Amino acid sequence: MFSVFRFKAKIALVAITLTLVTFIGSGFLVNNQLKSGERYRSFINSDDRGTIMLARISDKLNALLYASHLLIDQANSPFVGEVVTRFQKDMRGTRDIFAEAARVDPRLVSTLDPLLGRYGTFEQQLNSLLIALDKGDIAKMRQIAQASDQDGVHLAIDIGAITGRRITHVESASNQLAHDVNVSVRNCVIGLVLIQILILFATLLMSQKTIVSPLLRVRDRMLGIAEGRLDESIPCLERGDEVGDMAKALSTIQGGVATSKGSGCRAGCRAGSCCQGEGRKRGACCEGA
Structure with missing residues (x-):
């Protein structure tokens, strides 16, 4: 009677172990998915958004370069006030984007600091352009625009190059993140399956020793009686x-x-x-x- 209870206890222990392993494996998968989501959100909030900010700075610089020539063309136009308002808004917005990019991805600070200094020089040239506009000095405006075009274009090119490298980095990082997630999930599933296989194999060995072997011994003795x-x-x-x-x-x-x-x-x-x-x-x- 005690052997029956012991065997049933072993079977129950195997069932409980398999259930616990399944629950633990499921919990690990859920935890892995949550951590993957956190890594992905962190990636989006830093790498991806930082790259977007750099692209927006390039757009703003191109808009300022275009607007500087528009100011010269419409210096005597009654609508020049609207152009000036938009021009000043874009200058402030560009500096705000620099600050936002540094806040979103602190790793960009070392890259943005020299660019921000160059933008300060470009911004001073644009302010001088507005002063010349107020004085109606078109010749001075053209002279300032010639210098600001050179500085602004070079700044936009450099930021565009940085943005291109960042895009390549973001693509590589996103692929690596997806690969790491797939590998982690795959390893978890493989580990869970292997553990269950080991438990089932141990159960088979236990059954072989506890039931099958004794039955074979009884069968052999039965054949001996028949002989x-x-x-x-x-x-x-x-x-x-x-x-x-x-x-x-x-x-x-x-x-x-x-x-x-x-x-x-x-x-x-x-x-x-x-x-x-x-x-x-x-x-x-x-x-x-």
């Missing part, structure tokens, strides 16, 4: 499970077969003795005659 070998012992009689029941039944069968065989032998012996006695009697009668 007439009645003097061997019955295995697994002490077990309290189904294997023990089969062994006890086989012991009963062996005892019955042995008893029947013994009774048959004794009956044969008695029959032989009677025949011998009758033979002797017939011999005596013949001699008397």
Whole structure:
């Protein structure tokens, strides 16, 4: 009875272990997905948005270069005030984007500081352009625009090159992030499957030792009884499970077969003795005659 309880306890332990492994593996997968989401959001908030900010700075510089020539062309136009307002807004917006890019991705600070200094020089030239516009000095405006074009174009080209390198970096980083996530999930699934396979393999070994091997021993003994070998012992009689029941039944069968065989032998012996006695009697009668 104790062996039955022990075997059932082992089976229950295997089931509980498989359930726990499944839950732990599922929890690890969920945790891995959450961490992957956090890494992706961090990547979006820094690398991706930082690159977008650099692209916006390039757009603003191109807009300022275009607007500086528009100011010269419309210096005497009644709509020049709108152009000036837009021009000043773009200058402030460009400086704000520099600050936003440094805040979004602090790694850009070392790159943006020299660019921001060059933009300060470019911004001073644009302010001088507005002063010349207020004075109506078109010649001075053209002279300032010529210098600002050179500085502004070079600044836009340099920022565009940095943006291009950042785009390449972002693409590579995003691919690496996706690869790391796939590898992590794959390793988790493989590990979970391997652990379950090991548990099932251990269960099979336990079943082999606890049930299959004893059943084979009882079967071999049953074949031995069928072949007439009645003097061997019955295995697994002490077990309290189904294997023990089969062994006890086989012991009963062996005892019955042995008893029947013994009774048959004794009956044969008695029959032989009677025949011998009758033979002797017939011999005596013949001699008397």
